[in-house]
Amino acid sequence: MHITFVTPAVRGSRAGNRATAERWARLLRAGGHRTRIITEYDAEPTDLLVALHAWRSSESVRAYRAHHPAAPLIVALTGTDIYRFQHTDPQATAYSMHEADALIALHERAADDLSRAFHNRLHTIFQSAEPLPRRQSPVQSRFDVVVIGHLRDEKDSLRTAWAARQVPSASRLNVIQLGRAHNDHWQALAHQEARGNARFDWKGELPRWQVRRHMARARLMVISSVMEGGANVVSEACVAGLPVIASAIPGNVGLLGDDYPGTYPVADTAALREQLLRAENDPGFLQTLRAHVEARAPLFRPKTEQAALERVVNTVMGQYAGHQSTYTL
Structure with a gap:
């Protein structure tokens, strides 16, 4: 499939959203998918949109829905989505969440602070990390x-x-x-x-x-x-x-x-x-x-994160059985 990630963090940014988008794109490419990362949805055809940040990416979600009213959509929730923006700007945040076929949270307590209406589409994916090459001896004087x-x-x-x-x-x-x-x-x-x-x-x-x-x-x-x-x-x-x-x-x-x-x-x-x-x-x-x-x-572990991400993608795409790719090289 061709999978598009939208994140408000620009290329080169060290923001967490950008790092997550780049890592997920890399993991899905390893699984045979084509991926790209953008900061705003640009109407380019894609089989699946993954929006990082329900609130900050809400305009991209609206643009995606304007072009593809019933196409697959995954929204990854940030801490500010869950603990701030669903309260301070509920309209934009809830719009993205309601439109999503699946919601991704990055820790296992997120459901405690989300409406039960979203629980059946909420998935937890733990972000992975590579081990350090080796531990070093600490400074003894400190x-x-x-x-x-x-x-x-x-x-x-x-x-x-x-x-x-x-x-x-x-x-x-x-x-x-x-x-x-x-x-x-x-x-x-x-x-x-x-x-x-x-x-x-x-x-x-x-x-x-x-x-x-x-x-x-x-x-x-x-x-x-x-x-x-x-x-x-x-x-x-x-x-x-x-x-x-x-x-x-x-x-x-x-x-x-x-x-x-x-x-x-x-x-x-x-x-x-x-x-x-x-x-x-x-x-x-x-x-x-x-x-x-x-x-x-x-x-x-990266393999654990990759498997969890693939499961969410497959779950969403399974709801669109018979969906024909709109992506052309």
Whole structure:
């Protein structure tokens, strides 16, 4: 088949939607399909449209339906779709969701926050990650904690830095923050924090290989988001055997499991500080976290993601038995 992905993130962007679209296109090409990625639907014939982001891609969904009123459509839901835009802009978000033959969520707790009307077309696909070439020895003089992601409100990005401010002087805790500031406000906050917090090191946006090198050497990763659709960085940490401390939001718990012991109440600086110090000072706790993420790792293998994606595509196309390809070379 010819499968078109539409994502609001332009080519070269490091946004999660773009990375997901490129990975899914690659996985489906490996299964023999033709794929392309665009930012807006352009009326080119296709056998199937996969729209990433119900709200941001709603105009593309409308254009697709205008040209193909009854053609196959899959919509992948982001964290902002589920936890923000279906409430703040329900008309556009619900339109895309109602038009979809299948909805994809990236973690297993998404149904809790969606209308039951959508449950029968909701599928979970865990985003995959490649293992690190090897783990590296950590810096012995520090307890390096890595925080990965663009600095913005949804990520509660400086929570870990704030938690590191008031630890005992004997603590070796050191926060390495990777990711560019989303806007001038966040850039100013990050620079201010770096000036006043000796335990905070903001590296800015780095190439992927450097991010993976930091993960290979870190002792722990924190994901502090207030909303997530299922962050790929959690998949990467699990596959890398990197212990995680996470805000107890559905998007994190839905990846790490209901029984994951390394969570804290969202935006609770003191609770996060307590978890960080426990991880630093209790080797047994750190090993428990590592055992949990390693047990989850098989969920995030590329072959697992590819098989799940193929199942959704086949389910949708099965509803269009006899559908003739509109794509011509």
